[in-house]
């Protein structure tokens with residue numbers, strides 16, 4: 326199993342190219358199931374989750390090719406992928422595949438909309454919470470599907486096709502909005518999504534669906550209207566830059582000090598995070614090339630943060646921001662409102678000398694003068710990178726174990742940080 330060794334204490338200086346967003350690429354790839362024509366996605370990050378989803382889509386009959394890649398050659402970063410679901414060969418997504426990646430559950434919607442039936446394994450919980458799918462099922466039922474849970478599988482049937490409807494989400498759900506968008510695009514008639522998620526990744530999916538021929542209005546707002554169409558076509562779409570990767574490196578620079586250009590980053594997608602990173606003491610400015618983050622001299626100020634759906638502070642940056650607060654000059658409160666168990670990083674940050682007390686959905690972080698390197702263990706994707714951020718500013722050596730979590734969502738992490746002066750290396754071992 327690979328490990329990452331970091332020797333802390335170096336400021337970050339240089340340029341980091343921001344990759345395509347994992348959380349946009351995944352639903353966009355799943356949207357390929359909606360059409361028999363080829364969907365070409367540009368700027369797809371080369372990540373474990375993307376490669377796993379290619380396998381899952383392949384199981385349903387999606388052929389894929391990756392530009393410029395010869396057999397046996399290593400995969401390149403952010404490359405175009407062509408996906409063609411000419412014939413759907415299987416409408417069942419088995420446990421062995423879905424259990425490896427939660428977002429793969431979303432294949433339920435396009436399979437149901439195009440084939441009138443889908444059987445998808447329940448994804449189960451994960452390290453950050455129970456993560457039910459009741460609202461995704463509710464959305465499919467509103468669109469006329471008959472849904473039953475049988476032996477751990479969600480079996481949805483709509484023999485005569487889906488029918489447009491009003492779907493009111495009692496809670497904002499990104500996955501619920503993605504799946505409702507895909508299904509309603511091929512339903513008969515008019516649909517309205519009320520209390521829809523407003524994340525930039527929703528807008529990216531809607532933009533792509535519109536290019537494929539869907540009729541969608543209002544993506545990015547709480548109410549989305551969709552007029553169903555009979556079929557969708559192929560298109561070419563570029564995945565938007567990863568706002569969570571952007572925020573992560575911005576927080577890393579705030580932590581270590583230095584001056585880094587996050588090339589290709591889109592400031593508008595993470596204004597709430599930029600605001601708190603600035604309050605913490607870093608300077609963030611938009612340039613023609615991306616986002617420039619600087620912190621020279623001044624210490625880190627404590628800032629209270631509460632996670633919320635977009636445009637609020639993203640839960641996917643909570644762990645990274647907590648890492649920054651461990652070295653603040655004072656105490657801060659970090660409240661997690663999206664997932665009930667997203668504090669697994671607390672005990673690992675404590676190994677590095679952080680002082681954090683948990684009280685329900687709130688973490689009270691008392692900033693310390695110095696962190697000390699130590700062996701730590703990654704528990705989920707964003708928790709892992711929070712340990713990397715803390716380690717970059719800790720004295721001495723940190724060894725991050727179980728880095729396969731990192732590989733799910735951060736493309737070329739070591740290379741990007743190394744290029745800015747960090748001492749970080751991957752130690753590979755055969756098992």
Ligand SMILES: CC(=O)N[C@H]1[C@@H](OP(=O)(O)OP(=O)(O)OC[C@H]2O[C@@H](n3ccc(=O)[nH]c3=O)[C@H](O)[C@@H]2O)O[C@H](CO)[C@@H](O)[C@@H]1O
Nearest residue numbers: 348428456457458459460461497498499500501641663664
């Ligand atoms: C691949 C991807 O894009 N993943 C993101 C997506 O996950 P995901 O789409 O799974 O997250 P949701 O927005 O659906 O979850 C938000 C909240 O709603 C709850 N809920 C959700 C669905 C449901 O049927 N019932 C229900 O109760 C969840 O448990 C959670 O408490 O949005 C999350 C919230 O921004 C991010 O942290 C994840 O990185």
Ligand SMILES: C=C(OP(=O)(O)O)C(=O)O
Nearest residue numbers: 348427428641706707734
């Ligand atoms: C929680 C995340 O992803 P997923 O929804 O795929 O588990 C994440 O990207 O931080």
